[in-house]
Amino acid sequence: MLRVSVVGATGYSGVELVRILLSHPEVKIADLVSKSYVGKDFAEIYPAFRGKLDSVCKALDTAELAQSSDLVFLALPTGPAQKIASELLAEEVKVIDLGADFRLEDVEDYQQWYGSEHQAVQLLDQAIYNIPEIHKKKLEDVQLVANPGCYPTSVLLGLAPIMDKQIVDISSIIIDSKSGVSGAGRGLNIGVQFCQQAENFKAYKVASHRHIPEIEQELSKLCGEKVLVSFTPHLLPLKRGILSTIYLDLLEKVDMSELRKYYEEYYQDASFVCLLPEGELPEIKNVAGSNDCHLNIFLDERVGRLVVVSVIDNLVKGAAGQAVQNMNILCGFEQSLGLSGLRAGV
Amino acid sequence: MLRVSVVGATGYSGVELVRILLSHPEVKIADLVSKSYVGKDFAEIYPAFRGKLDSVCKALDTAELAQSSDLVFLALPTGPAQKIASELLAEEVKVIDLGADFRLEDVEDYQQWYGSEHQAVQLLDQAIYNIPEIHKKKLEDVQLVANPGCYPTSVLLGLAPIMDKQIVDISSIIIDSKSGVSGAGRGLNIGVQFCQQAENFKAYKVASHRHIPEIEQELSKLCGEKVLVSFTPHLLPLKRGILSTIYLDLLEKVDMSELRKYYEEYYQDASFVCLLPEGELPEIKNVAGSNDCHLNIFLDERVGRLVVVSVIDNLVKGAAGQAVQNMNILCGFEQSLGLSGLRAGV
Amino acid sequence: MLRVSVVGATGYSGVELVRILLSHPEVKIADLVSKSYVGKDFAEIYPAFRGKLDSVCKALDTAELAQSSDLVFLALPTGPAQKIASELLAEEVKVIDLGADFRLEDVEDYQQWYGSEHQAVQLLDQAIYNIPEIHKKKLEDVQLVANPGCYPTSVLLGLAPIMDKQIVDISSIIIDSKSGVSGAGRGLNIGVQFCQQAENFKAYKVASHRHIPEIEQELSKLCGEKVLVSFTPHLLPLKRGILSTIYLDLLEKVDMSELRKYYEEYYQDASFVCLLPEGELPEIKNVAGSNDCHLNIFLDERVGRLVVVSVIDNLVKGAAGQAVQNMNILCGFEQSLGLSGLRAGV
């Protein structure tokens, strides 16, 4: 059994990791680390685990983690993961970071968008960014995985099959994304209160969200040219899920059947990504709780544009589920182990 | 007192009309017409009116309406309003149609998008389409008002101030709109059930919604050129409100201060339209229940685009409120009479 | 025009007061006092008021309030209102307290349930507790009104018509109440976050909520005997509204028609309280946003019990609306002035 710990276990990505790992047949949960709840029973904070998990939250101690764990997930706000990852890697513990610390290859991008010096520049080269259905990295001998962001995952899965097909005006990409409130985290702020978000909807960080450089970096790699995008995130009055509506100008007239073939071929072996039948609309409720991504494409022939609609669960395929998928690859397990039973209900 | 009736009084736009008209100081509600609830006490269907309104729903009888009413609101699905309006106008009753029947000036547009013959072509010329803050029609001697659609109202209020400024690439307009479930009406269908929409979000009618020709007609008039747009509506898990996020390529570099001046000047006398302070984000909850529109504009300088965000209540400024505003103008009342007290709460 | 100020204007009861007072024809809003937002534009905190209200939040200064105001509403957590009310009354400013500070007549009850010394015991005698439909106080020459609590209002309106009828076993009263999240206030705590309350429901403070002594005090006065009740509040995943389900053992067999007559007579002049037609179920959506209370009674003949169901909006009839109703009485205005236009929509 792989001994696995979670740092940041009481945040929303953290608890989702715990939910998935607890049913994973090849994993034993070692330590749950939480800054806010040291000494507290995990099941006291998340009573869904009453009678299922007997674990007391610990303070961070990388030396101790190195003893207890073969692999550590970091589910932290950007910043602290840099030093923690360095220490764990030095002790030969594998690390999967769910934050943004190791996603940007160019340290200047990091400094520009995050406004602070990177504390572990030496690790950027060895960190592997991996959406399994796109990058298809084997992860042999890899020590550090930079788990992709939630918005970027929804966008990249929607665009990867056509980025290198010379049919898209790559200067025209506009991404209008909508996320559930869990994406904003569990921190105390007035903006995520029930009375602020129920029956409400708003855009935020218009043209300035930190996932922009991550999306642009990966789209640029996919098509071999520097891509800039417009990106507007919005906050939905629901708990879990992201829907991205993506607009692209087509360089020439393309048939729907040809476009669908690009997607079908690209994802033919991808058990978690589903191009819906023509005309069927992706809905958040159909993927919430699961590691699935549902996609569909729509031709707006009057104006020569393609519209891509993509849905994922921001906490699963957009965070914890994809992290476990990466763990499976890293550790030689079947890629979908512990993930295929997750399925949206009514 | 103006004697006013509502045909389609038990639909969502209808009941909102009743809510507003009941507190309007210059109006007396005459007849409430409802196909589904003939003979039923209106307050039995909408118990919020228990003790406030004593009115039994009637079957449609245009001759009777012509006796009882000076003005009739039609709040119906597209189609039947055409014949009803003809009959009422023949009896010299003024009509404000909240449906799409008289909005499109070109009858071929109607036939193409609605898939049926128009039954009152002779009225299209005399029907006046009026968003008071944009078209500023006086409505003297007008008999028939084509009240604008909900999505078009949110979009046109967002774009009107800059359409004739030669700064926008008019071929680049992309509109990503999100509406509350009341926009889908009160008809019985599985898609608007609580268990289908709570914790859910989806796009629908991608590139094919019937509000597209209405938006294009009015944008074209505003800029003097034929405009085509991309338009994607989405369904939000909330009851009331529309937010439209609109993307435009700028033809040249423009300063934010200049852009804001266009909007401020355009809406300087508009009590219901508010350009928010720079950087402040429009939120549905701040306009829900009111006749207000909140707007803001954002420059995405990296890619040379403008992002406009606009919010309204789809049932008020997007339907019943704007209809009453048009009634006020038509009847020589102060434009905001009976509407200024409507205000969003917590 | 009556010059009115609100202390605690940025809490949920406070903003609801502002919403109502702004449309009140006999009131001019003087000062808005807020501890958390001194110096901030009120419309920046609540953008629904953009363009409607130009007022900067002030720090508390009772001397200044005494100059600016004829009447002050206190919408504060329990405690601080005691000293503030003393100071304002000393300056001959009328006070309506929306908190619990002056509701309990017996200072020992206060100390037992609130766990602290009362700071203005001398005022308890002159404070008038008034649900206008029940207590029917004239409020002439009154300086201090103790505005009733939200849960007690829903319960007392449900029980008042039968408490003195000798038909109820007064030892059997069980009250199961359910409130929207706004009832928990606007303070930062994890429990009122969207992700904690959406799709959730729970009981809280079982058998220990501080509204118990208020309910018991008033029920005892209504029937002339000491009443003890069981009371369980619950938190609903919605913003506004309270529904109370109240169970009572009947001492003898009573006809429904007789019971309904008690309610109809008791509320015959009450424009805000409505006994629904027999069998019709009170629903929160029918009173949300309004100052109305909807009631109905159900006989459970198999077990000899009466079930009373009562709904109000916790922020309106349960707080700000009733406070304005009391202000109207206190100032000689018509009781429903500024309140009758409030009405629930779709």
Add this chain to the structure above:
Amino acid sequence: MLRVSVVGATGYSGVELVRILLSHPEVKIADLVSKSYVGKDFAEIYPAFRGKLDSVCKALDTAELAQSSDLVFLALPTGPAQKIASELLAEEVKVIDLGADFRLEDVEDYQQWYGSEHQAVQLLDQAIYNIPEIHKKKLEDVQLVANPGCYPTSVLLGLAPIMDKQIVDISSIIIDSKSGVSGAGRGLNIGVQFCQQAENFKAYKVASHRHIPEIEQELSKLCGEKVLVSFTPHLLPLKRGILSTIYLDLLEKVDMSELRKYYEEYYQDASFVCLLPEGELPEIKNVAGSNDCHLNIFLDERVGRLVVVSVIDNLVKGAAGQAVQNMNILCGFEQSLGLSGLRAGV
């Protein structure tokens, strides 16, 4: 592998059965029968199953089911299951009925509460009603299981440990239950529309719900006396979950520690039922999606009453999950097989 079919597979309990059975290691799904969707791909109706389940809905044909299936779940409205069960049992197919058809032992109770003749009276004797944690039936040689109702499950799990302890006044039991909207089923009616239920809450079928005789039958068996209860169901604005608040007069003073001991002992081997630590409040979100029941008890010493609070997921422990639990017992599998991985998330 056990070959299992579901009749009524597209209703909410049906799809929940499919969700659970699809991950069950000892089950193979044979036929999915749906009256409304004959010939349609199940994944077209519930796209969450796209790529996971390839099954076309069939019309009911009991002879065919007898060929394809070892066991059939009936997830139907009350009535039709009676004849279907008879036919399947005649063919020696085991049946688990999720409806109310075989729950009431006294056929007169059935006729009184359901208002129709029972069509399979001969089966009532052999039908086994089984909440595994209470009745602990072995189900060897059983052919027909009457799976308990959702409200009764929440109530009986809350009361079973103390019904025979001579401490409760059994004439005093009052049950105030609140259910998510999925409990009302998937049929088209205005009452379950999003705009009717979002931000709404109401009681329904006060003192007349059909689960009353089921609750009374089982409580009577538990204590050996005829029990009558007051029962009020309410509709919550959320999709899944039931919370029951139960009030009982105590015959004598009992210590909390003694009461907790009754519950702890009663459920010491029950992996799905959890008595929470003293003072911790059961919340629907902590059991939604799982087969768990969370319970707690509260002493209201001022009035000598006990308050029991119980939460389950109405579609899992209240329907499909408990049905699979019964299937496991019936077929000799481990009781929690395929059910222990279900767990509520954020």
